Amino acid sequence: MARVADSVRRTADFIADRRNNPGDIPDLFLAAEQSLLLGHPLHPTPKSREGLSDTESRLYSPELRGAFPLHWLAVDRSVLAMDSAWTERGRTVPADQLAARLAGPDLPLPDDHAVLPAHPWQIRELRHRPETAALLDAGLLKDLGPHGAPWHPTSSVRTLYRSGAPAMLKLSLALRITNSRRENLRKELHRGVEVHRLLRSGLAEQWQAAHPGFDVIRDPAWLAVTGADGEAVPGLDVMIRHNPFRPGDDATCIAGLVSPRPPAQPTGQDRPLMRSRLAVIITRLAGHTGRPRGAVATEWFLRYLQNVVRPVLWLDSEAGVALEAHQQNTLLLLDPDGWPTGGRYRDNQGYYFRESRRAELDKRLPGIGRQSDTFVSDEVTDERFAYYLGINNVLGLIGALGAERLAEERLLLAAFRRFLLAAASGPDRLRTPLPARLLDSPVLRCKANLLTRLHGLDELVGPVDTQSVYVTISNPLHT
Structure with missing residues (x-):
């Protein structure tokens, strides 16, 4: 109950702040990332952030357009762990060099040390942990303090963006956000680099030939700290992510696109109090084309299926890799x-390598999965893929379009059925089992966020098949 109250209070603050400060951000990607004021519509505590004070919230919340300099540590190379598949002009750039570039030339660094960026809030947390305190006392970690230009939190809070920088940073942050404490795990760091190498094995070229508008935002490098005992020191792991976006690129996560937003001024009774950006886009398109809004919304949805959903199905079909493509990751x-x-997928956590395709994937990238713990049984993969892409992403989009009276949900469900039927049995059918599962199953398994919270589960800890509570629901696509 306290987390629900915290989420409601913070959401009210976000809406009030945005009404009082409605100015536009010139960087379109950042504006989209910081537009998700309400969060997951079917989550009991979408905006709870236990441990974050009001002052800290002003700095670190994307909804409040926070910005802050990174906190930097010097890591003795005897305890430094890293990997990189980041290449420039055909040559690999080590992760410590990438971090040094992001820090800039004027950060003083002791000899035989590498720089490691950290979230300022996390530094306070780490000082109280015995493993980190021991490294600081031994001089193997040195606190260099805050430094450099401000970075901006994105919709995931702990993934940071700076306009024009070549990389984004996915930092460890021990805040409980939605269902998990957001500290990177070493296997996730390995997974991000591994997926980048897998795609570079020739898979990306095949994918681009079929779907040139879609790709994965790569996570090709990481930095971390390993203690004298050889064990990972938690809370310091940093993922270095490609930043493919220029300030003028209109790239928006689906969750932000469909989330209702407050108007600049309070509205009258004849106008909705809050509208999503998607509603604004479709209404404008209807006005420009002279077509009914429902017809425009339906065409928009069909283009979304072809440009975003089909490429995700293709990757499962051709490589046996299912993406955790929920609305915030897409x-x-x-x-x-x-x-x-087109579209982009992001998340070094959310990959499912099908166990049945292990031999094929190992042929593409020998040794795949040994360190990343990414192979999952087909049964669990099917359940999670159906939820994330089918229920959360597409049915969530249909629900959003229907809730704002932009289109008739029955028509959109019928359009989705036709799309799935073509993917399952048409001349260009795909080998993924998801379309048939969504069409033929009378019920589907759906993640229950309230029950997951009540059970005290952290979705980043433990086996993938027991990280969350799933319940059975009726399938609205089944006829």
């Missing part, structure tokens, strides 16, 4: 008019 690329033209 970025949509829009043309100047607002039509979907």
